[in-house]
Amino acid sequence: MNKIISKVKLGRSSLEGQPEKSDLTVEVEPSESLIININSSVKTLYREHIKKLVSEILSEHQIQAVKITINDDGALDFTIKARLTAALFTAWGSSVQQNDFSHPPLDSISKNLVDLKSRLRRTRLYLPGNNPYLMQNAYLFGSDALIFDLEDSVSPHEKLPARYLISEALNFLPIQDQERMVRINPLNGEGIQDLRVVMKLKNFDTVLLPKCECREDILNADKIISYFEQKYNYGQKQLALIPLIETAKGVLNAPQIASASKRNVALTFGAEDFTADMGISRSPGGEELQGAKAMILLAAKSNGLQALDTVYSDISNPQGLEQDTITSKSLGFDGRGIIHPEQIDIVHRVYQPSPSEIEYAQKVVEALEKARAQGNGVASLGRKMIDAPVEARALKILKLARKLNLI
């Protein structure tokens, strides 16, 4: 590494400079020798552990002389690693690389992307990208997906530490069946730096791209992702893309956005920014959003993509969330964003096929099998004819029921 050029302090702390819960502050200063100071609320039990971790990271970067001051309040290893790495990179200064992204967009999709297309996405839990405390247990609450957010929940001066925190969290947390999403910043802003850092460790599935307004936005994202996939040797692994549509222009261009890239697995709607863009406010019933939602639903479904609804932001109103989700499901949305773990069960309950729905679907399939065995192309159930759409709906319900261990 080059010579240290600036003193840096990183990490979330209170006004008095105390670290936030499960977090730490790291101070990096020039020094003639190696000095490591550790203050920690768990120092009686973890001082040696933390010291060893810091030394390992320093030797990884071949740093022999530096003064490190750590002020810790029970941060886990991934947070310590992320904060220290971010501080070192900042202290040493890194020149922003200019890249040529004239990489072709994705033309053929691999198996992992095919699988991603059909993932269950009833709930996507948003996690503020610079808050380790909220990340640590988030995978335990059973949402279908986790969104590690670098955009709106992270203030501009926290973007850099947040990138390292998200990378290390994704590497550390034992996330098993949940889809790992990262919401990056727009690509005309911090988005490219976001991808440069978070794609390096190859440990997430899907990029959530905010403020998508036209086909070119998606094509551009696809190219940049392709570039980093090659740079970081992704091999057969391909990242999925979910465009977030949250402006009037984006809504009008939803069909072009949906068809712009083979990486697309879903379109999702962002109501907060959309209403701001329209100069209107959100009503409890959400009547003002109906046109935009219809457009996004049609654009998504006509391109074989899932449609995902916006968040329900009143966490103290479970009845409101349930009602809104029932409506959302009936319109055709496959799931919604959520902002608190307590919302998960409510949304999942709405999306859960009812016993009578499952029973009917089973009857439909049985009747068809029977008819086919007898050489008939069409079947009927009671006095109703079973046609292709009825069969498709029944199969979809059974697939979901199987996924949820209901049958």
Next chain:
Amino acid sequence: METITNSLQRIIPREANGKILKPYQGAFNNLGGGNRAAPPIPVSRPARISKQTKLCKDIREAIEKSGLANGDTISFHHHLRNGDAVVNLVMNEIAAMGFKDLILAPSALFPVHQPLIELIEQGVIRRIEGSMNGPIGKFVSLGGMLPDIPILRSHGGRARAIEDGDLHIDVAFIAAPTADDYGNAYGSLGKSACGPLAYSHIDSIYADQVVVITDNLVAYPCIPHSIPATHVDWVVNIDQIGDADKIVSGTTRITKSPTRLLIAKYAVEIIEKSGLLKPGFSFQTGAGGISLAVTKYLGELMAEKNITASFITGGITKYAVDLLHQGLVGSLFDVQVFDTASIQSLHEDPAHWETPVTYYANYHSKGCLVDRQDIGFLGATEVDIDFNVNVNTHSDGYLLHGIGGHLDVAAGVNLSMILIPSYRKRIPVIRDSVTTVTAPGETIDAIVTEQGISFNPSTEMGRILNENLKNSNLPVMSISELKRKVENITGIPQAPQLSDEIIALIEYRDGTIIDAVRKVIP
């Protein structure tokens, strides 16, 4: 110091404070026998002859009249919690009067009682028997009470010690939110209302002298009352026995922590599948975040399944009162309350009954309430792979908490569950061996954390649960597996530096010593 080893292989002193100690030999071994202690026959003071009144003009006069002497044991209850003014007022008066070497036997102490440290240093207080937490616990951890060794007891254990004669109280000071001049005292009315006076009921029977201190003196007779005048020697009326805002909270709120809510959901699912959830079942509630959430979720499940519980023991909060009012539970046994709604219910609802501690949890009684209870939800600072539970010390060795009713409930109920986050500030709760044993593993059936659930293979209920739940969606695993899983997240902590010197004893509910607490080297 000469030491011996108890049946949990814990090294304890042979004697302490001039008494030979009994080593712990299993949770259900020291059954009692012999005779109880007895309070003195009061020297009768018929008003017709002496014209004497019990009402004293101030605390000093009451102390004088009680005949307090150096070296005596005095007691207090903790129903006023962190809003209590009485302990500090009385102790400061005692110090001003020049008394020394007193033994303090409170049912519990709170951070508000931190000024007692100064009195310990001055030699006014030589020892505490009962409960210790926060600042005083830290002081004791650093050797502040030596050469005396304080003894910590559970609620039931304290009642037993008094009845068995292990703890003789010379003067009991009882803060009373309402009282008359004859000593009838009541907790649920008055500006400093705290609900029951259950912790001090046993003190009022067995202490040589009993002083009631109130800030709401009402005309005789004070009815209803918790403490009868027949137990009381002296009465003092003062301006303020406590700070009402800190005695109870206006409302008790359920935790918002998703991790704790998840643990509560797991607990309710275990209860649902345990076979215990049937009409007439019973459970314990408390004011801890997870416990409140369990009460709420369990209430919802009971309503949904149309199952009515026979009783709740607590630790009563609005959530338990709501269940009573909804007809989902037949009665509430109330040892302490945490919010104003519960105080009102205790005053008004006939099925909400103030429960003296000896009735609630005394092992040497002729059968106590916890033995009839189905389910208990408990906390811990640590548990170990033998299911031993620590509630007293932290992993760094500091003695920071009292026992409460913990080990009594664990021993009594059919299903005892420890509900805890798997780590706090990266410190894992599951250890190879707990720093201090408070409740023995043989009384613990389940450990429930957000990372996983372990059932105790050495208890019958643990084995039943394991059988019923091993194929469920719940993350059931062995305790060693759970320990490893948590350590993968937290890393393995280094051992704290502890001296061999013993600074406190943990007494089990039967009067035996289950563990000794070591001095911390800071």
